[in-house]
Amino acid sequence: MRRETRRAGVFTRRALAVLAGQTAVLGLLSARLYQVQVTEGRRYATRARQNSISLRMIAPVRGRILDRGGVVLAGNKQAWRALLIAEQSHDIDRTLDRFSRIVPLDARARARIRRDVAQNRRFIPVLVADFLTWDQMARIEAAAPRLPGIVIDVGQTRVYPFGPDFAHVVGYVAPPTPADVARDPALALPGMRVGRTGVERFRERDLQGQAGSVQLEVDAAGRVIRELARDGGVPGADVTLTLDAGLQRLAMRRLAGLSASAVVLDARDGAVLAMASTPSFDPGLFDTGVSEAQWKAWITDPMAPLIDKAAVGVYAPGSTFKPGVALAALSAGAITPTTTFFCPGYFQLGNRKFYCWKRGGHGTVDVHTALQQSCDVFFYHTALQVGMDRIAAMTHRLGLGVRLPLDLPLQARGLVPTPAWRRAHGHPWVLGDTALAGIGQGFVQVTPLQLATYVARVATGRAVAPHVAASIGGRVLPGGVASDWPLLDIPQPALKAVHDGLAAVVNTPLGTGWTVRLPPALGVRMAGKTGTAQVTGVSQAERLAGGFHSSQLPWKLRPNALFIAFAPVTAPRYATAVVVAHGNEGAEAAAPIARDLIVAALSRDPTVAQAAPGTKS
Amino acid sequence: MKARAEGRLLVALPFDVTAKLARLNWGFVLLVCLLAAVGYAALYSVDGGSPKPYAEAQAVRFAAGLVLMLGLALVDIRLIARLAWPAYGAALLLLAAVARFGHVGKGAERWIDVAGIALQPSELMKVALVLALAAWFRRASWERVGSPLFLIVPALAIAAPVALILKEPNLGTAVITLAIGGAMLLAAGVRLWLFALAIAPLPLVARIAYSHLHGYQKQRILTFLHPERDPLGAGYNIIQSKIALGSGGMWGQGYLHGTQGHLGFLPEKQTDFIFTTIGEEWGFVGALAVVALLLLIIVAAMLIALRCRHQFGRLLAFGVAVDFSLYVFVNLAMVMGVIPVGGVPLPLVSYGGSALIAVMGGFGLLLSVDVHRDVVFPRDLEDG
Structure with a gap:
């Protein structure tokens, strides 16, 4: 009985304490109710009954x-x-x-x-x-x-x-x-x-x-x-x-009427100064609603106005790929700046012939001449010497065929193939594939934005990445200075050999880009590389017939014209890539546009104007 | 009253009915009916001065609940004690079943269909937990409760449903279930230093838990602290509720004269936010009267616990009283913007079947405790 009294006593005391607590909580809630309904309620009190x-x-x-x-x-x-x-x-x-x-x-x-x-x-x-x-x-x-x-x-x-x-x-x-x-x-x-x-x-x-x-x-x-x-x-x-409105509008004017895109980067930090894609559309129409007829017209247009060709369009890079192949070979020691190959106008691999764009051949060429005159045979040899895996590794590092850390919702990844990739798709990798990749054809696909990034990386040796936003609400985003970007760890002699070759493209009479050299009045030089990428195979019969000329093809089958460039050669500041879809020759269709963009960028740049005082004519 | 052999219970029952009805706590039944009447009146107003659709349906459910409550009141408390653990087991199985078969209702609350009635097993679980803990402690002396080994089973009995409810996930109900379990342990005589030991690390735990919350959960806490941050989302109910209560003032807008324009905004006006209608139409005075009625019911339930002469009845009645009071606290605090919006109804007043049946069932057990407050349990205090 004593034990029962003991536990009943404990229960009574504790239950009463809990009851007191419950009463207190309800008391506090009542006080809160008074505060909400009466004290603060006056703030909400309505004057007339109908008011609310x-x-x-x-x-x-x-x-x-x-x-x-x-x-x-x-x-x-x-x-x-x-x-x-x-x-x-x-x-x-x-x-x-x-x-x-x-x-x-x-x-x-x-x-x-x-x-x-x-x-x-x-x-x-x-x-x-x-x-x-x-x-x-x-x-x-x-x-x-x-x-x-x-x-x-x-x-x-x-x-x-x-x-x-x-x-x-x-x-x-x-x-x-x-x-x-x-x-x-x-x-x-x-x-x-x-x-x-x-x-x-x-x-x-x-x-x-x-x-x-x-x-x-x-x-x-x-x-x-x-x-x-x-x-x-x-x-x-x-x-x-980071865009420069003037430069962007110039790019849009120069690309008008073409199915084309152009990208201009600040080579030192990857800031996108211009990123143009034509034809374009009026973005304001989406605010009020796009008519069905308008939508249909956009969707069926073969020039795809709604597509951002700069970031989403993929193209074979053609000869603009060669600097990447050269860097891979030079870095790996597969060739040296003095290594030469003989170009008879074609390259025999087994029973298959790979042609150079120059039917008579370039004779004996080193890497400098090969870049300057865009010799295909030199790069067939080089590609086979260095191997596809090392070409892919180098060009991936340079920004081709990989996703870039871009601050835009859409970008294409493109492709620089590896033998492993080809085998994963159930096909063997053959040496011919390596040879074709050596001149940026075959499976290689890149976006214009990747090309511009690649130019900037080749020019500066840093892993700069393109970005379009500089600051948000006054808060500056990272990536705005060169030191934000790590060095790529490419040997300096290799970079120098490629820079020299690219400078010779534009600044020597034999270079494929001689026609777009900068006016001497600017006081700076530009480096560049042309590219003309087939969209369809040219049969041997057509070549032998001799009368072949791509400008006679239907528009859809004409080659894409490309040009990449950076300037000034000695202290690179601006990098650009221009791709004109089905524009035929890179030197004719794309290079003048790239030159105009570089000239405009340089002349808008106060530091360049200072560097060359008195050269103004 | 003489103790009977449990085997004769069912045979003896018919002869006892009159005597039991005479012992029934009619005062408590009256209080419960009064609260239900308040609910009917409020729903009638929410319906716009009509019994349809909410008030009438709720009245029918209340009638069913009343039959359940009075029926349970007549069941011998010793039989209830014997069924406590099976009931707990069944509730736990149901809870585990919703984890697999339950469908997601409003938000994260999980329901299960039993014979066409949408049931929330966590509501049943709270009553079942009270029953199970009362059954565990009913024979234990003060000395026995002092042994930590004796507390392992009740601790697990609390932890299992809390963990299952947390997984649903329903943080609010899990905390309430934990609180009920804690209150039961307190009443059973678990030493106070053990509670101190359990509560001491809570601030640290809360801190760590907050850092592990999902973004939207943090957002909900921030919104509660500053409802104006999100006037269209979670803050919306709090703001509208305060406006409605505030427009009631001291004396209210008058019954059926609440500005429906406001209440039309409240998506839960007939369920969780029913109290705002009361506050708006009946003013602070009317709302306070309802709070007083709720307090009376809690006090009456506690008195039943205090005058019971066996430990099982005491603990059971105490648990039911705590369960009811927690519903009331959480709902009122939520409506007044003291705690975050949690989806807890005001028992007997809010529209809804699951909570009503659970509460009326609990009250039925409570009344059974009172009817059988003097019975003698076999083998009581036989621990040792």
């Missing part, structure tokens, strides 16, 4: 996208529009009937409004009509008492002042889809846009900002009596790009 409090959301202003000098590439423009707040309209259909006497609404628009009202909470404003004229707005305001629930709103629409010129890099925005809204309910606010491509998409989080809200006291008709509280939200951050 409405929470209204404010869409944040989307951040702008600027070029390196602050030129607006994507901005916002004020636009008037009519919104419907469902909770304030007693009869939505009647309100819309009256509204459409001022601004006509077709059946499709009304169906959309009804769907939006059904999908959203009743206090979220739904878009009724966009892009109102001043006159329409005034008439709506005048009719306001008979249009309960309709409010006029000053919103923002996205504008792209340069239209198609920056469409691929900057990208475009479009109204959110139901899937977007499910992910982020704030996107349901009228005027919210989602970046679909380019920087608009990649920097969506920074550009979007956070929605704000206003607590309003409204009367039964939905008219605002006063504002109770306001949270301005957070406007989206401005994104400053």
Whole structure:
């Protein structure tokens, strides 16, 4: 019995303590209730019984996208529009009937409004009509008492002042889809846009900002009596790009009418100064909605205007691949700067003949001459000496056939093949494949952006990577100085031999790029390499017939024209790659464009102008 | 009352019904009906002054719950004690079953269909845990409870369902279940220093746990601290709830005169946020009266525990009282924006079947304790 008393006593004491605690908690909750209902409640207390409090959301202003000098590439423009707040309209259909006497609404628009009202909470404003004229707005305001629930709103629409010129890099925005809204309910606010491509998409989080809200006291008709509280939200951050608007527009002008792309990099840090792809499109059209006819026209155009050819287009590099092969061979010791091969105009491998572009042959050539005159036979030999694995390893390091750490949503990976890759696909790797890869043909596929990166890496010996954003909301992103990028660990003599060869391409009369040498007035020299890449095999019969000329082929079958360049030769600052699809000869179609871009970049550069004072004629 | 052999229980039952009904705690039944009436009135208002769809359906469920409660009240408490562990085992199996077969309802809460009724096994588990712990400790003396080895089984009995509920994942219910288990141990006489030992490292654990939370979970905590951060998402309910309560003021807008415009925003106005309707229409005074009624029920349940003369009944009644009070605390605190939004209903007032049946079942056990408060358990205090 004593034991029972003991445990009953403990239970009683502890149960009473718990009960006291429970009473205390309810007491504290009652105090809180008093605070919410009575003390703070006054803040919410409504004057008349019909009055109520409405929470209204404010869409944040989307951040702008600027070029390196602050030129607006994507901005916002004020636009008037009519919104419907469902909770304030007693009869939505009647309100819309009256509204459409001022601004006509077709059946499709009304169906959309009804769907939006059904999908959203009743206090979220739904878009009724966009892009109102001043006159329409005034008439709506005048009719306001008979249009309960309709409010006029000053919103923002996205504008792209340069239209198609920056469409691929900057990208475009479009109204959110139901899937977007499910992910982020704030996107349901009228005027919210989602970046679909380019920087608009990649920097969506920074550009979007956070929605704000206003607590309003409204009367039964939905008219605002006063504002109770306001949270301005957070406007989206401005994104400053590395692009130079002037250079980009020049590139777009020079590429006009072609299916082509051009990239200009700051070779020291990988900053993208221009990244052009033609033909282009007007990104502003996506904001308001693209018509079906327009969409069809874009999709069926053989020149693929919607595709960013600079980052997504893949092309055989042709002879522009040769500096990479030379570096692989020189670094590995497979050849030296003095190694020579004899070029009779073809190269015999087993029973197969590989031709040089020059039918008579180049005679005895070393690496310098081979680069200068783009001798194919020299590089067939070199490729076989060094082997495909080492060519692939070197060119991968130089940025070809690999994913670059690029700050854009889309890029193609391209391909520099390895024997292992070929075997994984169930085929043997044969020596002929190595020989063809030695002149950038066969399986090799690269993007213009990769080519520009490769030029910058060859020029500086550093693993620079291309990037288009310089700073976000004033916060500078890393990668803006050369020391951010590690050295590539390529022997200096190998780099020098290749630099000399590439300089000879442009600056010696026998070089394939002699016609695009820089005007002496600039006081600096450019190095470069031409490329003409077959898109279809040329049969031996055609060669022997002699009358073959690629400009007589149908457009789709003509070779791609390429040119890569950097300048100045001694202290590389600018790197460029130009690819003109089906443009025939690289020296004719691509090189002049690359030269103009380099000249423009140099003449816009104050440090270069200082380096060559008084050379101005 | 004389102790009977348990084998004769079912035969003896019909002759006892009148006597048992006379011993039934009708005052408590009245309090429960009063709370249900409050719920009916509030749902009637949410329905816009009509019994449909919520109020009527809830009344039918309450009637079923009432039958369950009174039926359980007449069951001999010793039979209940014998069924405690099987009940616990069944609840644990159900809980494990939802991990496999349950479907995801609102958010992460998991339900299982049993004969067409959507059941939340975690609700049943709380009552079953109380039963099991009461059964474990019913024979134990103060000295026996002091032995740490004796506490291994109850500790596991608490940990298993808590772990399963955590996996659902339902952090709120897991914490409530843990709290109920802890309260049971306290009442059973587990030494206070053991509690101190268990609670001391909590701040450190919380810190480590926070760093392991998912981004959205952190976001939810931050949103709770600053609801204005996310007025469209999780902060939305808190803001709207406060506005509705605040617009009620001291005396309220009047029954059926709440501004439906606001409440139309509250997606859970008939379930978790029913208290805001009460606060808005009946004012602080009316809401306080409801809080007082809830306190009365808790006090009445505790009194039943205190006047029971056997340890099993004491612990069972105590556990049911704690379970009910935790529902009330969490729901009220959530509605007033004191703790994050957690999806806990206000028992008997909120619309919903699962919680109602669980609470009424618990009250049935509580009333059985009271009816059989003087019975003698066989082999009591036979530890040693």
